[in-house]
Amino acid sequence: MEEIKTITTEELKKKLEAGEKPEMVDVREDHEVAMGMIPGAKHIKMGDIPAHLDYFDKDKEYIFICRSSGRSGNVCHYLHEQGYKVRNMVGGMLEWTGETE
Template structure:
């Protein structure tokens, strides 16, 4: 684990995290305290970042969030990648909520 990484087990179930997955992934299932800004929209929506230091960034398995962490870090933000992403979050027994009436799942 790099100094710019954390694991789902290190975070509270209701931790504020930045979720950079796509809309359909978010709708299907996300962490209860997550803020959704798709990876491609992060530069344009940087003023919407949650106020947490360090800010955990999550995606499905860690790739997109890793890119977001690299970019945000270069902009001076204190961010960490959530290793294993939402897959590890769900496998670790952490709470997942969905948008709408479907049962939450991690796509």
Template sequence: MKRITAKEVQKLVVDGKKLNIIDVREVDEVRAGKIPGAINIPLGLVEFRMHELDKSKEYLMVCRSGGRSGRAAQFLESYGFKVINMDGGMLDWKGKVE
């Protein structure tokens, strides 16, 4: 599984890079703030909503600390999706949130 740090993601966001970010935290966690443009698909719903994703795109997986997003990344990878897990999750995120 590919990995990236929150700091590296923040630089990509600041540089205006188009990222496909999936935040797998629960809805109430996301209300506290998410990376701008991230789509919320709680971990328990990833299996049921993966038909909404495009296998030709690369997805950046995010959660609170990196554990749940890692599980989501492994799951999606097993179905042929291109994914990167953000190590440290939102606990390490220092950028803007929406």
């Protein structure tokens, strides 16, 4: 299996603090995102990703987020196979120390 690019929670936090606006997608369930999401992230549940492929642009890179980085990793592999640019946030929301909303 091809190696999927990753980003650490710290690297993502620095990007956001620097004013960057990366494309972030949170693939957790509704009750999980209710506890807080990274500001600017879009919520598309893992099971809904195949139905939302038209949301993704092959020219952009997307950072995928879940609780521990397992589900987001699965989503990354799936989208990578479809030709999308993806990056998995390692450690997930369990390791996120930045702001949430």
